[in-house]
Amino acid sequence: MKKLLLLSIASIFLYAGNLKAQEDNLFYGFDNSFENLSNPDSISLFTGSFAFARIGGENYAGARFQPELNLGKVGVGFDLPIYFNLESGKLYSDEFKNGSGILRLISYVRYGRKKKDPVFIKVGQLRGESLGYGSLLNNYNNSPSFEKRKVGVSYDFRIKKVVGIEGLYSDFNLESFNLFAIRPYVRPFGASGIPVLKTLDFGISYISDKDRTNRFGDDTGINEFLSDGVKAYGFDMGITFINSNFINITGYTHFSKLTKIKSDSLARYHQAIPPTQRYGAGKGMGIGVNANMNVIGNFFRLNSRIERLWYSDNYLPQFFDAHYEINKDAKIVALGDAKNKQGIYGSLTASLMDKVLVGGNLLLPDNVSEETPATMQLNLKTKDLFDKIIIEGYYTKANLVDFGDAFEFDDNSLALIRFAYKISPIIATGVDYKWTWNKQDDGSFKADNSVMPYVALRFQF
Template identity: 75%
Template sequence: MKKTLKISSLLLLVLFLYSGASKAQDNYPSFGFDNSFTNLSNPDSISMFTGAFAFAQIGGENYAGVRFQPDLSFGKVGIGLDVPVYFNLDNGDLYTDEFKNGTGVLRLISYLRYGRKKKDPVYVKLGQLKGESLGYGSLLNNYSNSPSFEKRKAGLSYDIRIKKIFGIEGMYSDFNTQSFNLFAIRPYVRPFGASGIPIIKTLDFGFSCITDKDQTKRFGDNSEINEFLSDGIKAYGLDMGILLLNSGFINLTGYAHYSRLSKVKSDSLAAYHQLTPPTQGYDAGKGTGIGLNANMNVIGNLFRLNTRIERLWYTDNYIPQFFDAMYEVNKDAKIAMLGDVKSQQGIYGSLTASILDKIMVGGNLLLPDNVSESSPATMQLNLRTQDLFDKIIIEGYYTKGNLTKMSDTFKFDSNSLALMRFAYKITPFLVTGVDYRWSWSEQEDGSFKADNSVMPYMALKFQF
C-alpha cells in the first residue's frame, strides 16, 4: 500500500510540475472527444460540502450514522472525499468493512482531479472511475471500475497533450497490489496540428493497447479470483478522427477505427473449452467501425446536445467495446462468451441533452444486428436535474448488460447496475431524500451478490 501511494504521489507531482509549462496550450482544439455523462454534467468550478445523516442496510445488518462528502474545487484542482461514519444498531460497532481488502483507505478518496478531460492539456484523476473511454471507444467505452459501492476501487485516468501535435491518454483500473489489473494506454498524434490549415490540422491518429491480468476477487456467489486471466488478456487498436465542421452552433467529428482482441491462452480457459467447446471455435477477434459525433448549442445554454452514431463490423470471437460498464462484474464469463460470438454487424449510438443546464438526460445503446445470448445488447440511461423547480432533485443512472430480450430491459438482476436519488430542498442548506441502489454488495460469508438497498437521509449542503 505504501509503495502504491508513493508511486501515485510521484506521478501526480510530475504532472502538476509539467502543467506549469503547458498554459500556452489551453485554447487549442482537443484530440478526440469525451462522451462521459459524468464528465459532461459535472461543473468543475463549484465547491460543495455534504453531510448526510442516514439509515442503511449493509450485508443484512442495520446501520445509522453520517456520510461526509465534500467536493472541493480550486481552479483546475478538484478533491472529492467519501467518509462514512456508521454504527451498527444492534451492537454499536463502528462500520469499518468498507476499508478492508483491496485499496483500503484509498476508498475515502472519491476522486482527486487536475484539469478536465479533453478540455485542458493536462488531465489526471485518481479515485473511482465512471464512464471512461479510450480514443474513440472501439475497445474501452463507458467503463466503470466499481460495480460495488462498499468495495469501491481506486484507479487512475489521465490525458496529457504536448503542444499541438502529440498526446497520451490512458487509465489503470485498480491500485490493489494483488495483481497487475486493467491497464490501457493510447499515444496519439496530430501531424498537421501546427500547420494552421482548416480541417486538415485537426486530423489525428491513435494507437491503443490494453492488458488485464486481474487476480483479485471477482463478483459472484463464490467470489473466486478471475481464473481465465492468469496469463492476461491483450487488445490493440488503431483509430483516426477529423473535425469536419466547427461553428458556434455545431461541431461535427468523423472517425474510424480497427481493433483486435488477442486470444486468451490460459490453461484454465483451455480446460473450460474442452468441457464446453465453443460454437465458433476460438481465436483472436477483430472489429472495425466508422462514426460521427456531433455537439450542438442552441441559443447559449437553452439547449445543448451531444450525439454519436457508429456502424460496426466484427468477426467471430469479438465483442465491440469489450471493456465496458459491466466488464468488472464477471470477467471470466465475458471471456468465455467470446468463443460463441459469430461474425456480424451492429450499431452503437449515444445521446445526451441538456435544457437550460437544469435538466440533463442521456443514454447509449450497443445493438448487434442479430441479438443473441452470444451477442447481447448493452444499454445505459442517465438523468440529472439541477435545482429543478428550485426544490426538487432527481438523479440516477441505469446500466443493463447481456440484454437479449426487450422484456428484460428493466429487469433487475446480476446484469444490472442502478442508482436513483429523489430529494427535496427544505431550505437552501437542508435536503431530505432517499437513495435506491442496485449494485454488488458483500455478504456475511465474504461472497458478493447483486441486490438492492434503500437509504433515506437528511443532508446538509453548503455551496461555496
C-alpha cells in the same frame, strides 16, 4: 446474507466556487458526453449523511461524509464512512480491508478536464471512461461495488498540440497487474493553425488485464480465466470537420483486435462446454460521426454519436465496458460464442438551460441474440428544476436479448435513482435507490438494492 440498507435521515450540502472549463475541441475524440454536459462548471460540495445501517444482520449507526472540493483545475473528492456497531461499539471497517485499503477514503483527485486541458489526471474511482474513440474500452467503470470501491488512475497529456498520450490503470492493488490501457496519439498538423487539418488525429491502443486480485476472500474470488491475462490492440483516426460555437462535427474510424486468451483453465472449460465455433482471436472495425450543437449560449445543447460496426467471430465491441469488472470470466466465456456480426452504436445526450440533462447509449447488433446481446445505458439529471424538484438517475443493462427485459433489475443491471423536493430554499427531502453489488455472508458479491430516504439542509455561497 450480508446486505447494506442505509436509512439516511439527515444530509448537509455546501456549494461554493464556480470556474468555467477551457475548451479546445468540444468532446474531441471520446464518448463521455454526459459527464461533460452534466458538469459544465466546477462546483465544491460537502455532503454529510447521518444514518442507521444494517450490515450482515447487525445494526450500525453513524455517518458518511463526502466532501468534493474544486479549486480551479484541481478537484478532490472524499468518502469517509464512520459506522459503529450498536451492540459492541466497534467501528465498521470492512470497506477498507484488502486491496487499496485506506486509500478508499479518497473518492478521487483530479487535475484538468479530459480532452479540454493539455494536462488531465484523475486518481480514484473511475466512471464512464473511454480510450480513443471507444472501440475496445468505452463507458468503463472500475468500481461496480459500492462497498469495495477501487482506486485507479485516468490521464491524458498533450504536448504543444501535436503529440499526446492517454490511458488508465484500473486498481492499485498489489496482488496483481490489473487492467492497463494506453493510447499514444499524434496530431501531425496540430500546431499549424490550418482549419480542419489541424484536428487530424491518429492513435494506437494497447490494453491488457492480468487481474489476480482476490475479491471474495477465498480461491473462488480470483478471475479463473485470466491466469495468463487478456490483450487487445487498436488503431484509430479522426478529424473535426466543423468546430464553431454553434456546432462541432467529428468523423472517425477504428480497427481493433482481441487476442486469443491462452489460459489452461479456459481450455479445460471449452473442452467441457465447447464454444459454438473454433475459438481464436477476434477483430472489429467501425466508422462513425460525433456531433455537438449549442443553441443560444447554453439554452439547448445536444451531443450525438452514430457508428457502424463490423466484427468477426470471437469479438465483442467495447469489450471493456461498464459491466466488465462485475464478472470478467463471464465476459471471456462470451467471446467463445460471439459470432460474426454487424451492428450500430448510438448515443444521444441533451441539455436544456443546463437544468435538465437526459441521455443514453445503445450498442445494438443487427440480429440480437444470446451470443451477441445488446447493451443499454440511460442517464438523467436535473439541477433545481422549477426551483423545487431534483431528479437524478443512472441505469445500465448488459446482455440484453429481449428488450421487454430492458428495465428488469438483475445481475446485469446497475442503477442509481434519486428524487428530492425542496421544501424551502435551504431544506430538501428525498430518497435514493441503488441497485449495485453488495458483499454476502460467503464473501461473494451479489446484485442487490438499498433505499436511502433523507432530509437535507443546503447552503450556497
